[in-house]
Amino acid sequence: xxxxxxxxxLKQKLQMENFINETIDTTQLPKYEEVEFxxxxxxxxxxxxxxxxxxxxxxxxxxxxxLYFNEELSSFVFELGLTYVVMLLLAVFFSxxxxxxxxxAFRNHDVLFRHGIIATNTLVIPYNRVQHVSLHEGLLSRxxxxxxxxxxxxxxxxxxxxIPGIEKEQAENIKQLLxxxxxxxx
Amino acid sequence: xxxxxxxxQRQSIVGILVMFFYSLQEYAKALWxxxxxxxxxxxEINKGYLFGGTMAVFVIIGIVSYLKYLNFTFYIDLDxxxxxxxxxxxxxxxxxxxxxxxxxxxxxxxxxxxLVGVYELAVDTAGSNKREGNIRAISHALxxxxxxxxxxxxxxxxxxxxxxxxxxxxxxKKVIDTEIPFIKISFLSLLKIGITxxxxxxxxxxxxxxxxxxDHIKQITGRDVLHEQNVEDYVERSQIATAFxxxxxxxxxxxxxxxxxxxVFKYFDYKxxxxxxxxxxxxxxxxxxxxxxxxxxxxxxxxxxNFFQKKMDVLHLKIKQATGGEKEDHKQHIEIPGCNKLExxxxxxxxxxxxPEKGVMLKPNFRKLGFSVFLTIGLPLIGFYFIRxxxxxxLPMIDYFVVLFIFFIGIIQFFIFRNSRLxxxxxxxxxxxxxxxxxxxxxxxxxxxxxxxxxxFWHKNINIGSLTxxxxxxxxxxxxxxxxxxxxxxxxxxxxxxxSDSNWM
Numbered sequence: 035x036x037x038x039x040x041x042x043x044l045k046q047k048l049q050m051e052n053f054i055n056e057t058i059d060t061t062q063l064p065k066y067e068e069v070e071f072x073x074x075x076x077x078x079x080x081x082x083x084x085x086x087x088x089x090x091x092x093x094x095x096x097x098x099x100x101l102y103f104n105e106e107l108s109s110f111v112f113e114l115g116l117t118y119v120v121m122l123l124l125a126v127f128f129s130x131x132x133x134x135x136x137x138x139a140f141r142n143h144d145v146l147f148r149h150g151i152i153a154t155n156t157l158v159i160p161y162n163r164v165q166h167v168s169l170h171e172g173l174l175s176r177x178x179x180x181x182x183x184x185x186x187x188x189x190x191x192x193x194x195x196x197i198p199g200i201e202k203e204q205a206e207n208i209k210q211l212l213x214x215x216x217x218x219x220x
Numbered sequence: 221x222x223x224x225x226x227x228x229q230r231q232s233i234v235g236i237l238v239m240f241f242y243s244l245q246e247y248a249k250a251l252w253x254x255x256x257x258x259x260x261x262x263x264e265i266n267k268g269y270l271f272g273g274t275m276a277v278f279v280i281i282g283i284v285s286y287l288k289y290l291n292f293t294f295y296i297d298l299d300x301x302x303x304x305x306x307x308x309x310x311x312x313x314x315x316x317x318x319x320x321x322x323x324x325x326x327x328x329x330x331x332x333x334x335l336v337g338v339y340e341l342a343v344d345t346a347g348s349n350k351r352e353g354n355i356r357a358i359s360h361a362l363x364x365x366x367x368x369x370x371x372x373x374x375x376x377x378x379x380x381x382x383x384x385x386x387x388x389x390x391x392x393k394k395v396i397d398t399e400i401p402f403i404k405i406s407f408l409s410l411l412k413i414g415i416t417x418x419x420x421x422x423x424x425x426x427x428x429x430x431x432x433x434x435d436h437i438k439q440i441t442g443r444d445v446l447h448e449q450n451v452e453d454y455v456e457r458s459q460i461a462t463a464f465x466x467x468x469x470x471x472x473x474x475x476x477x478x479x480x481x482x483x484v485f486k487y488f489d490y491k492x493x494x495x496x497x498x499x500x501x502x503x504x505x506x507x508x509x510x511x512x513x514x515x516x517x518x519x520x521x522x523x524x525x526n527f528f529q530k531k532m533d534v535l536h537l538k539i540k541q542a543t544g545g546e547k548e549d550h551k552q553h554i555e556i557p558g559c560n561k562l563e564x565x566x567x568x569x570x571x572x573x574x575x576p577e578k579g580v581m582l583k584p585n586f587r588k589l590g591f592s593v594f595l596t597i598g599l600p601l602i603g604f605y606f607i608r609x610x611x612x613x614x615l616p617m618i619d620y621f622v623v624l625f626i627f628f629i630g631i632i633q634f635f636i637f638r639n640s641r642l643x644x645x646x647x648x649x650x651x652x653x654x655x656x657x658x659x660x661x662x663x664x665x666x667x668x669x670x671x672x673x674x675x676x677f678w679h680k681n682i683n684i685g686s687l688t689x690x691x692x693x694x695x696x697x698x699x700x701x702x703x704x705x706x707x708x709x710x711x712x713x714x715x716x717x718x719x720s721d722s723n724w725m
Contacts (some may be wrong), residue, residue, distance in 0.1 A: 063711040067673075143718035152676060158710070159670040160717045163724070168315050176312075188542065188724075189669030189690030209316075213300065216318065 064141075066158055069147055071137030077178040078199025084131050084174055090122050138197045140208070145185060147195045157195055161215040163187050169209055171202070181205040185212065225369055228293040228306070234336045235292075235357025239285035241332045242356070247281065284309065294355060296369060303343065303370060305353050317343060325367040329362075339363045343370065391399050403566065405490035405503075409534050409558035414483035415476050416528040417536060417557075422475045422482075443578070489558050492567070499556065499570060511554055515571045517541040519667050519693025523564065524659045533560045537567065540693035542724075568662075574646075576662050579645025585684045588700040589637040596629050632656075642687075642698040644709055649689065651696045665713050667691045667724050673710060675703060691725065 097114060101107055107114070132151050139146040144160040170182040181202045185195040200208065248255065258270070283481040287309045294305045296319075303317045328340045333356075341363045343353030358366070477708035488505035499513040519542055525535040559567065565575050604622060611618055635655040643650040651661045668689050685703035687710070689696050698706075 058715070060708050063715050065707070065711055066714060067707050096713050144714060150674070153674050154677065155672055155674045157670060157672045158714060160714060162718065162721065163669045165321055166317050168313060170313050171311065173310050178307065187669040187690065188692040190692075190694070192688075192695060193670035193672070195688030211526070213302075213316070213318075 066144075066146060066156070069139045069141065069146055071139050071146070074133065074136050074197075074199035075180055075201055078175070078180055079130075079133055081172075081174045081178055081180065081199065082133060083126075086125055086129060090118075090125070094118065136198075138195075140211070145195060145212070147197060157193065159185060159187055159193070159195060161212065163189075164212065164216050165214045167209050167216075169205055175199070183208055225294075225366060226298055228295045228304075230293055231289065231355060231357040232338055232359050233289075233626045234338055236282075236285050236289045237336050238333055238338060238357045239288050240282055243281045243285055243288075247277070283704055292355075294353075297645075303353060305355070315353060317371060319372075322370055322678075325370050327363045327367060333357070341366060387453065401491040401493040403492040403559065403563050405487065405556070405558045405563075407484075409560065410468045410484055410487055410490075411480065412532045412534045413529070413536060413558035414480035416532070416534070418479050419475060419656075422479050426471070426475055426478065440550075445669060482558060487555075490556070490558070492556070494570065501556070501566070513539055513541065513554060513571075518571055519663065519691040519695065521568070521571060521662045522659050523662070524654070524657050526657045534558045535561070535564055537564060537572075542692035572662075572664070574647070576648040576650060578643035579643060579648070580643065582642040582644065582698065582705060584637065584640050584698070585682070585700045585702075586637075587679075587682075587684065588640065589633060591700075592633050594632070597626055601626075640699070642701065644653075649696075651698060661696050663689065663691055663696060665716055666714060666720065667693075668717060669724070671710050671713065673703075673706060679703075684713060 055178055097118065101111060101114070128151055132149070135148065135150055135154070137148045143162075144158050145164075147157045149157075165186045165188055167186070168184045170184055171180075172182070175198070177179060179202050180199050182196060182198040183200060183205050185197075187193050222580075229364075234707070243587045248290075288307070291309055291312070292305075292307045294302050294303070301319045303322070304321060307313055307315075322343055325341065325343055328342065329338075330340065333340055339355040339360050341355040341358050355363075355366075372628065398671070485505045487503045490503040491501070493500040497515060499515075501511050501513065516538055520540040522538040522540075523535055529535055535558075539554045539557060541554070556567065568575055601622075609616070632655045636653070639652055639654055639658050641652040643652070647664065649663050649665060651663075653661070655658055668691060670690040671686040671687055672690070674688070679685060679700070683703045684700045685706060686697060686699045687701065687706045688698075
């Protein structure tokens with residue numbers, strides 16, 4: 035029993051001798067807000083457009099059938115058509131905005147992802163907090179040779195990064211880079 | 221004996237059946253309303269079509285299951301020490317899990333799997349909420365073998381670690397193993413916390429209860445008990461206000477009583493003991509629960525106290541540990557009701573080695589108040605403006621209620637705004653929030669997993685923005701603070717996280 039305090043004391047002394055605690059100048063730290071972001075591949079815009087038009091095509095066919103078979107609805111044909119066009123334009127507009135806004139950057143120690151339509155969200159994940167990385171290729175994206183990189187942390191779905199619209203080869207490289215970084219952290 | 225996992229391999233062949241049943245289950249879940257309709261109109265439907273349709277669905281699901289089986293492979297990549305699963309028919313997904321990140325490997329068997337005689341192997345990495353590696357059909361021997369292979373790494377690591385701390389552990393062991401409960405929550409504290417907390421929650425539970433009760437009475441007797449004429453039968457017009465007041469007080473007392481009983485039943489005989497640096501909790505009157513808190517797993521610690529509780533020196537502690545998946549979320553929230561200040565400090569000291577102190581204070585911009593007032597008062601008022609003409613005839617008093625509503629919500633919003641603070645020092649980040657029950661959420665900077673900053677474009681010029689810190693036990697958010705300061709702290713935290721290899725769980 036008497037051994038314990040002695041050992042603890044010794045340990046503390048050793049720690050204190052090796053321990054230097056200099057003040058960090060927070061203004062000199064690298065600034066995440068000044069990082070240059072890479073934008074998504076321009077082909078990804080085509081992927082978005084195609085999936086949007088598919089969606090609206092299906093909705094359009096549905097509405098068309100409803101108009102054809104339901105006589106009461108036929109009198110609202112102009113209003114419905116107008117709503118449809120306005121919705122389509124809005125969807126395209128916001129998709130474009132969202133596409134333009136998305137960007138990613140890989141620094142030495144962390145990965146940054148910027149997204150949002152009216153708000154600018156910047157999500158930063160240090161490599162030593164990454165749990166695993168996966169590569170996802172959608173049917174449309176595969177046709178254009180694009181892939182989506184998904185980076186997961188232990189912080190739940192709101193802290194995962196999904197970067198779509200990256201060239202397959204580049205995505206593989208990024209994945210290898212991330213895996214390498216994660217391993218090195220050990 | 222050991223199978224070769226280094227080459228990509230498929231699940232056992234009967235896996236097709238398992239996939240088939242699972243897909244069938246999924247479709248049935250999605251389409252059950254249609255199925256119910258079919259069931260009731262069974263006689264009206266052409267049997268031939270029905271049979272043909274069902275067959276077609278079965279065949280399609282069968283083919284999809286077969287393709288899923290063909291495309292599902294798993295193997296261990298020895299060069300990179302990774303466990304790799306590829307799956308998907310049209311959308312291909314390749315999941316890579318590094319062996320050292322694997323926390324748990326569970327072997328389960330559902331009813332369907334029992335019928336077919338296979339097992340499910342689930343790999344848990346404390347990563348995202350989704351289950352990551354999941355092999356649905358694998359023989360028992362193979363599953364055990366794979367589990368051993370996946371966890372090989374883990375045991376190696378722990379052995380190394382054990383060697384290092386062995387000497388220290390041995391000395392500490394004797395002292396700690398014999399620890400008796402150092403905190404017992406007294407019955408009086410439980411009473412205090414019971415009558416002072418959860419007003420809002422119990423109020424709504426009770427309200428829902430009464431509404432459904434009246435609904436039942438109405439259905440059974442065919443009379444509307446709440447209808448004004450009925451009430452007027454019993455009470456004179458002039459007495460209605462008194463009756464209302466009595467009812468309100470009665471209601472309030474019921475809420476308190478229910479709260480009290482619930483708290484006592486749930487947390488009776490609350491004991492906290494120390495064991496090898498962990499906290500051992502046990503509580504409950506009828507069913508006794510016991511849980512363990514490992515300090516290194518603790519992510520968010522909340523301390524809640526309202527005005528009455530402050531006067532009586534009781535408070536409510538809530539501890540969130542790192543979660544593996546969404547399902548376990550509730551189990552991992554541990555509540556310690558009714559400790560006093562000294563007991564709180566003792567618990568916090570055990571969790572953090574020191575008592576958290578509040579550092580630099582960040583205040584939200586007044587626009588936060590404006591926005592919440594707009595949401596909670598402005599929007600309802602606009603709505604009221606449109607329906608006022610319709611309602612005013614039936615309820616002439618409605619205007620007074622609206623004024624009361626504005627006053628009440630206004631006060632709440634003001635206090636929410638006034639209590640919304642973020643305190644930062646070197647070791648702790650403390651978020652204060654709440655109107656009546658003021659909560660302080662304490663996190664350590666090294667428990668942060670990721671950081672999000674958010675700024676609306678019209679807030680750029682006035683330089684305010686929001687901050688969200690993601691931890692393995694949930695997020696904490698601070699809205700509309702000085703963005704320059706927030707960014708500065710984000711850079712600092714990132715620097716600290718990236719330069720140290722701290723253990724976050």
